[in-house]
Amino acid sequence: MVITNELTINKKRLNRNMEQLAEFGKLGDTGVCRPTLSAIEKQAFAKVAEWMEAAGMTTRLDNCGNLIGRKEGKDPEAPVVMTGSHIDSQPNGGRFDGTSGVLCSVEAIHTMSEKGIIPDRPIEVVSFCDEEGWRFNKGLFGSRGITGNLDADELNRKDKDGITREQALRDFGCDPEKITESVYPPGSIHSYIELHIEQGPLLEKVNQPLGIVTGIAGPLWLTVKVKGFAGHAGTVPMDMRQDALAGASEMIIAFNEIVKQDPASTTVGTVGDLKVSPGSRNVIPDEVEFTIDMRDIDKDRRNMYEQQLRESCRNIAEKHSLTVEIIEDQRTDPSYCSSWIKEVIRSESMDMGLDAPKMMSGAFHDALIMSSVSDYGMIFVRCKDGISHNPEEYASQDDLAVGAELLYRTLLKMAQHEAH
Ligand code: HGY
Ligand code: MN
Ligand code: MN
DSSP, X not given: OOOGGGOSSOHHHHHHHHHHHTTTTEETTTEEOOOTTSXXXXXXXXXXXXXXXXXXXXXXXXXXXXXXXXXXXXXXXXXXXXXXXXXXXXXXXXXXXXXXXXXXXXXXXXXXXXXXXXXSSOEEEEEEXXXXXXXXXXXXXXXXXXXXXXXXXXXXXXXXXXXXXXXXXXXXXXXGGGGGGGOOOTTOEEEEEEEEEOOSXXXXXXXXXXXXXXXXXXXXXXXXXXXXOOEETTTSOGGGOOOHHHHHHHHHHHHHHHHTSOTTOOOEEEOOOEEEESOOTTEEOOEEEEEEEEEESOHHXXXXXXXXXXXXXXXHHHHTTOEEEEEEEEEOOOEEOOHHHHHHHHHHHHHTTOOOOEEEEXXXXXXXXHTTTSEEEEEEEOOGGGOOSSTTOOOOHHHHHHHHHHHHHXXXXXXXXXXX
16 A cells, blocks of 8 residues: 555645635535536636646636646647546535546646656646536536537526526636537547546445546436426315326336336436426425436446336326426436556556555546547545535545546556557
């Protein structure tokens, strides 16, 4: 096991930056609320750009709201090795989700610059825009912008205050008319690596600070709209109601049964948001809208469960004389990490005296999108009790430092011409 004082990276600097970044959008003692494309994220970007420049990178904000730092290589024309993550958070998020990947990447480059190392290939550190997807109900926006995976509806998606993504991009200093200029030409990205907290309990269970990711489950995001008929809570007999909330509740229970039907499966399903109208206790609800988040590393199984869900919703709607509309917000295929990058991570971690387990990621990451255009790998860092998307999220300074060290060594290898 590596002794943290044998590190090449600067542990003190890394953790100082982590603590300072956590102040932007601080929520209570340990949480953050740093919405994508918000003024607070803009301030945080300015601070991260400062650290990128101090690390020897040039910086730019692209028109998809990505902050990109570039460490020039000996061969500036060579396809770039990319790393990074995101600093936008959940509304009641933790201070390590995403930020660990961005700041460990900055620290790795800073260490390279301090040691006078110029990699063969250029390396870019990206703080991606809107990874979380909660503000506009569609995530991984910045990485989809870089890889040419944006859909037609992106700019007119609205947040809860009716602000469009287009307006939010403009307020952030981007030019939405030019978002296609963010696309990297085919073949211009050599490979991608992302460090992220595990957001699960495995590494703690096996008492290892770091893990090697083998693949990332693919998310399916749907919005289910159920319509009935508003009526008087006191006078409409139960068998004559078109109660949208009673129907939606049965659909949600059906969804949970569908996802749990095979105990051996890795499918997970969540209803995270539900809106009821008119929202008065003595009016039978006439409209309900709820969100579906279903994921699996097995795409066919996820899609089979989706068909079962659609059929259940249709049957329940018919039973209650309701209508149901299911809108697809996001559908991303699962993907497996590249063998050569997993091998680089494994051999570097062995040199550090680690025995990093291999593991699948149930959480999605920008790496999932980057896999559509380049080889990719991920390093996981242990987090306390596997807690994430919660102000109690925590990763130790030692584990983060060891993670940054492994990222530094892995990047050095990936950026060599002979790497792959
Ligand atoms: O939802 C996710 O998997 C990621 O944390 N945004
Ligand atoms: Mn994340
Ligand atoms: Mn997250």
